[in-house]
Amino acid sequence: MIQERLNWKLFRRSLIKKLSPSEEELRRRKEEFRTLAGQLAELELTLNALRVDVGAFLYSAQAVVGERLLEQALLWCRLVGALLAIEPDNTEYQVRAKKAREDAEKAQQEHDGFFRGHGTSGIYGEFMNTNKSRLSDEVRKLYIKLVKLAHPDLTTDPEGKKRRNKFMQEVNTAYEAGDVERLEELYLEWGASQESLGGESMGDALARIARLISQVKDRMAVVEAEIAALMNTDEYEMFVAAKERGFEDYLNNLAATADSENDRLKAGIDQVSRRIEEILDPVLR
Numbered sequence: 001m002i003q004e005r006l007n008w009k010l011f012r013r014s015l016i017k018k019l020s021p022s023e024e025e026l027r028r029r030k031e032e033f034r035t036l037a038g039q040l041a042e043l044e045l046t047l048n049a050l051r052v053d054v055g056a057f058l059y060s061a062q063a064v065v066g067e068r069l070l071e072q073a074l075l076w077c078r079l080v081g082a083l084l085a086i087e088p089d090n091t092e093y094q095v096r097a098k099k100a101r102e103d104a105e106k107a108q109q110e111h112d113g114f115f116r117g118h119g120t121s122g123i124y125g126e127f128m129n130t131n132k133s134r135l136s137d138e139v140r141k142l143y144i145k146l147v148k149l150a151h152p153d154l155t156t157d158p159e160g161k162k163r164r165n166k167f168m169q170e171v172n173t174a175y176e177a178g179d180v181e182r183l184e185e186l187y188l189e190w191g192a193s194q195e196s197l198g199g200e201s202m203g204d205a206l207a208r209i210a211r212l213i214s215q216v217k218d219r220m221a222v223v224e225a226e227i228a229a230l231m232n233t234d235e236y237e238m239f240v241a242a243k244e245r246g247f248e249d250y251l252n253n254l255a256a257t258a259d260s261e262n263d264r265l266k267a268g269i270d271q272v273s274r275r276i277e278e279i280l281d282p283v284l285r
Contacts, residue, residue, distance in 0.1 A: 029210065033213050036217065037154055042144065045143055046227060047227050048172060057238075058238075061238075061242075070111040073106075074107075079272065082276065083097075085276060086279065146187055151219075154212065154216065171183065
């Protein structure tokens with residue numbers, strides 16, 4: 001019985017083909033490629049999460065303080081205009097008045113563009129809901145799977161890149177919305193159609209896998225640089241501060257700060273207006 005088992009093991013081993021050095025190299029490079037593809041997917045997820053979350057937060061912040069910022073620009077324009085009325089030959093007031101008018105016009109345009117077609121109601125709630133969806137394990141796992149399947153830099157075929165670019169645009173849109181159902185549909189749509197590395201000569205296969213590895217490494221370097229650049233912006237610092245403090249509390253504080261500044265400007269306008277009245281009073285008597 002023992003001899004029979006030994007013979008069976010020897011027979012099984014004889015059926016296993018020993019890989020040639022080239023085949024072993026291709027196997028090793030394929031494994032390297034799969035590992036890098038997974039790392040790239042994680043990086044792409046990090047970058048997109050940062051972009052979407054920071055952008056959505058700034059959108060929500062604009063919804064909360066936009067009206068106040070417009071009022072602030074208009075109040076400042078009135079204040080500088082009143083100061084210029086007292087000293088019309090003051091060149092500093094002239095420059096400030098011109099700048100204040102330009103800033104007020106720009107603030108009005110930005111305000112109208114942002115609020116055109118909708119009001120502020122529901123924007124903060126929408127931000128929190130989609131942010132929560134994007135952070136879910138289900139959405140994150142689906143996104144990573146789709147990137148590992150369909151990232152444009154995981155193919156050397158130009159037509160394949162075009163198809164993948166278009167497909168990943170849909171994936172990113174679904175991720176931005178935190179739409180897990182759409183991500184599932186896209187995963188089923190793509191299926192298991194990851195580009196095969198077979199069906200070619202050993203030399204061609206090794207050359208192609210080398211190009212793919214190089215492409216993935218290049219893309220990883222780009223994504224890492226973009227993440228670093230984004231994390232070095234004032235917008236990101238603002239987002240982090242809001243996240244640490246609590247988004248609602250942070251936005252409420254922004255609104256309170258803007259209200260306080262507007263009250264200060266109104267007080268300044270009242271003070272200058274009284275000064276104008278004092279100047280005009282003797283003249284009008």
